[in-house]
Amino acid sequence: MSSSDIFIGETIGTAILILLGGGVCAAVTLKSSKARGAGWLAITFGWGFAVLTAVYTTTALSGAHLNPAVTVGIAVKDGEWGHVPVYFAGQILGAMIGAALVWVAYYGQFRAHLTDPEIVGDLADEPIEGPHDGTPKQPAGPVLGIFSTGPEIRVVWQNLATEVIGTLVLVLAVLTQGLNDSGKGLGVIGGLITALVVVAIGLSLGGPTGYAINPARDLGPRIVHALLPLPNKGGSDWGYAWIPVVGPLAGGALAAGIYSLAFA
Template identity: 75%
Template structure:
């Protein structure tokens, strides 16, 4: 694989993954959406299909890592050249940001309606002041969950461990499936299995933190949330933002180590 193939494949694949993944969350959370209040099952299966689609599109070019934790695990286990790792990372973060912008464009009217709904955000005055204070403090705003993850119970150690465990399961599942005949990534069945693993992780381990299991899937859209001109959007919760980055990277590294010890 050339550097340009890796970069283009990861950019496109991660953009599609983020567009469809964050898109299903937008559909479920935004009050005027037809999918409003469809629930956690819709979100978990939506993210699984997002992984499936992004991976199928990008696999011929880059092997469809779409996740720095996967790239790190593959590098540790010998499946990816260390020199290619920065190229994968750059394509992944750019793709995640592009995907988040596309979600905003697809739902722009719904964001406007949701964030100016008096029943949701209240009227002018005290409520505006409260939201301004929240934004200044960096607290999670009312639509941040569309773009990035956040814990139901804010406990740094537990939140970090949850992300490490969930990502270890994901990356180990990928590594133990092996590569296709060309050595470029998972085969057709492997991509499907990985998508189902993502659904399973969401159902089993997604409750505490929203299962980022992918640093750029969380960080890229969080940056976009901070930059978008959304009314009453609140803060981007930067105090929590390191956990869905560090946790998955540690999980990917642990999975790579386990693979080398137990399976290689």
């Protein structure tokens, strides 16, 4: 695979991933959406199908990593780091494009939601707590959960551990079940397996933090949330933003270590 193929594939694939994954979050969350209130099952299966669609669309171009943690896991396994920056760049750019497209698709719903006095008033008045000490922080935006993840209970070590554990499961499944014949990306059956694993992680481990398990999935859309001209959007919770980046990267590297010790 050439660097241009990798960059294009990861940009397109991650944009599709975030468009469909963020889209289901918008559908469930926003006022005047026909799917509003559909719940956690809709979100977890929506993200799983988003992974499936994105992988099958772009695996021939880039191997469809679509996740810096997967890229790190494969690089640690193989000891090959030359294309890692290209993967990262495509993934972050694609995630930002996908998040912006969610805003376009739900433009009217975003405006209706963020100008509703009951919704904005109730949510904007709720402070984010510090590391389980009750310290008031910047309020989370009422639509931030459409773009990025956040914990239900803010305990830094637990939130970090949850992201490490969830990503470890994902990347270990990719390394043992999901790679194509070259071992550089996801194969056809591997894409289906990976999508089902993402659903399983969401159902089983998604409750504490919203299961980012993908640094690009969280960071790219969080940047877009900060930049978009959304009325009454509130803060982007940058104090938490490092956890869904560091946790998944650590989980991906740990999964590769376990793979090398137990399976290689």
